[in-house]
Structure formats: structure tokens, C-alpha cells
Amino acid sequence: MNENELKKRHFYRAKEEAKFADNSEISTPQTSDPAYRLAFQDKDFLLREELRPVRFQLELLKPEMLLEEAGIESTLVIYGSARIPEPAKADALMDAATDDRSREIAGRLKEKSKFYDEARKLARIASECGIVEPDGKRHFVVCSGGGPSIMEAANRGAQDVGKESIGLNIVLPHEQAPNIYVTPSLSFQFHYFALRKMHFLIRARAVAAFPGGFGTFDELFELITLIQTGKIEPLPIVLFGKDFWNRVINFEELMLEGTISPSDLDLFHIVDDAEEGWDIIRKFYDLPCG
Structure with a gap:
């Protein structure tokens, strides 16, 4: 083999350069100072305030590249509360209630525990649909926030039928970990909510919003706003x-107040x-499975 044959690359890859730059066997004041580290290996440098635009770009690129490599073309996104228990655990909330107010809250959470099963069922139906293009691109892969409760139910439903699912977790001041049903290679952690x-x-082709709090409302109303404003x-938004939705938000009154248009009420289904819910999605795209 000719050592001087034409090659696709002339420069070494970053991984190779990083090995060349390993100066662990050489210890001098110069090589020991942080200034000597390669910039892309210098964690302290990357975490500087001035590098926020770079961190934004990295957080945009990493999931995008890995999802592309995994052949995920589109997703069914499932939003929902991190507090609604699965039915089997709902009674524990009632038992822990110590006063009238906490008992009322626990009772309402218990009533909503049925949506854990519905989220799990929806994820199962979408995953079983299993739309795959000839080139291997997959559609309606279940995607959740990666946390507990409704999010867990979504990932669990996909696992029920042996399918992969995505979890988009967020770093919070209190301890948080992805639920055990997220596919490990599709489990991402974010610093920036945006x-x-x-x-x-980016890949959503349908969104299901289950009962939730500030986070669910934030995600849902941003989506509705993006569609409303073109x-x-x-x-499909289901x-x-x-x-729950008719009690906590009076969409009809928003329309009558003139702050949204009558046609805006057609942007979602309850x-x-x-x-x-799946039938609405299926009919929107004329999908072969139902």
C-alpha cells in the first residue's frame, strides 16, 4: 500500500488531535496551566459567560445530529404533568393528605390518574403504527419531556410494544433524572428551556397535551401561538x-373578549x-393504521 496515496482527509480529526495534545507525561508550568488546554477540551473555558452562544449552538446541534443519525424523521410529542400519579399509586396521595385542602388536591389528582393510562395507550397505538420509509426513516416516534408521571407513561407505552422513544430532560435546581422507559441512546439533557x-x-407532526401545570401550558401555548401567527x-393538537381544560381555561370567553379569533378555536381538539385522539391524528394525515 502506497503511504502517499490520495486520501479524503488531509487534516487529522479532532479526536486524533486530542490524543496528540495529551501532555500527561510532560509536566511543566506551561503545560500545567489551563491556558494551554485545547479550547474544545477546556470545560472551564466553555462554561464562561461569553461562551453562551457556543453552548446554545451545541445544545441545538447534539440532539439534532443524533436524532438524524437514528433515522427519526417525525415525532408524536406528548406533554403533561409531572405530578399526576399512575392509578396504582393514586391512593397513596389520599393516605398522605393531612387536611381538607390537601385531601381535595389529592382527590383531583386521583381523578386525573386515568390519564396516565391514556397517555400510555396513545403512545402504544402510535408506536405500533410503526410508519417506516424505504430508506429507514421513522415517523411518529414518541417524544416526551423524559420525566415522571404523564411523561413516563408516554415512554412506557412505546416500550410496551418494543419501540424506541425520546426523552428531552431539563436540568433543574432540584434532583431530576429521566424515567426508566426512555430509550438510553435517545435520552437528552438540556440546560436551556428554549x-x-x-x-x-422540530420533528413534531402531532402533539398531545395532557393535564399539566405551568410547564405544560408554556409548551402548549407557544405551539398554538406559532401556528396562529403562521x-x-x-x-394536529389534541x-x-x-x-380539566374547560375548567381551567375558558377558551370560549377568550374568543368572546375578542382577544382570539373564532377560527383559533379550531387549532386544537379536546x-x-x-x-x-389518535383518530384525529390519523385522519389529518390519512394514515393507513388506526
Whole structure:
């Protein structure tokens, strides 16, 4: 073999350069100072305030590249509370309640525990649909926030039928870990909420929003705003829990107050069960499975 044959690359790759730069056997004042580290290996440098734009770019690129390499073309995004228990654990909340207010809250959470099963069922239906293009690109891969409760149910439903699912976790001041049902190679951790929300929607072809709090509302209303203002094309948005959504938000009054248009009420659908929700998605895209 000719050592001087033409090659695709003339420069060494970054991994190779990093090995060349390993000066562990050489210890001098110069090589020991942080200034001598390669910039891309210098964690302290990368965490400087001035490097925030670089960290933004890295947090955008890493999930995008890995999802592309995994052949994930589109997703079914499932939003929802981190506090709603699965039915088997709902009674424990009631037992822990110590006063009237906490008992009422526990009771309402117990009522909503049925949506854990509905989220799990929806994820199972979408995953079983298993739309795969000839080139291997996969569609309607389940994607959640990677946390507990409704998010856990989403990832669990995909695992029930042996399919992969995505978890987009967020670093918080209190301890947080991805639920055990997220596919490990598709489990991502974010520092920036903005980048996390962007990744929820880059591949989303349908979104299901289950009962939730500030986080769920933030994610849902940003999506509705993007469609309302024409920043993205319409896609199915399915809200689960008629009693919940009609009680906590009076969409009709928003319209009557003139702050949204009557047609804005058509941007989403409110349902109670997984079959009805998936049917809306299926009909929107004329999917072969139902």
C-alpha cells in the first residue's frame, strides 16, 4: 500500500488531535496551566459567560445530529404533568393528605390518574403504527419531556410494544433524572428551556397535551401561538381531559373578549381517550393504521 496515496482527509480529526495534545507525561508550568488546554477540551473555558452562544449552538446541534443519525424523521410529542400519579399509586396521595385542602388536591389528582393510562395507550397505538420509509426513516416516534408521571407513561407505552422513544430532560435546581422507559441512546439533557422547546417541535407532526401545570401550558401555548401567527404549518393538537381544560381555561370567553379569533378555536381538539385522539391524528394525515 502506497503511504502517499490520495486520501479524503488531509487534516487529522479532532479526536486524533486530542490524543496528540495529551501532555500527561510532560509536566511543566506551561503545560500545567489551563491556558494551554485545547479550547474544545477546556470545560472551564466553555462554561464562561461569553461562551453562551457556543453552548446554545451545541445544545441545538447534539440532539439534532443524533436524532438524524437514528433515522427519526417525525415525532408524536406528548406533554403533561409531572405530578399526576399512575392509578396504582393514586391512593397513596389520599393516605398522605393531612387536611381538607390537601385531601381535595389529592382527590383531583386521583381523578386525573386515568390519564396516565391514556397517555400510555396513545403512545402504544402510535408506536405500533410503526410508519417506516424505504430508506429507514421513522415517523411518529414518541417524544416526551423524559420525566415522571404523564411523561413516563408516554415512554412506557412505546416500550410496551418494543419501540424506541425520546426523552428531552431539563436540568433543574432540584434532583431530576429521566424515567426508566426512555430509550438510553435517545435520552437528552438540556440546560436551556428554549432549546428544549425547539427540539420538541422540530420533528413534531402531532402533539398531545395532557393535564399539566405551568410547564405544560408554556409548551402548549407557544405551539398554538406559532401556528396562529403562521410561523409553522398547522399540525394536529389534541388536548386530553375535557373537564380539566374547560375548567381551567375558558377558551370560549377568550374568543368572546375578542382577544382570539373564532377560527383559533379550531387549532386544537379536546378529547378524553387515546383512541379518539389518535383518530384525529390519523385522519389529518390519512394514515393507513388506526
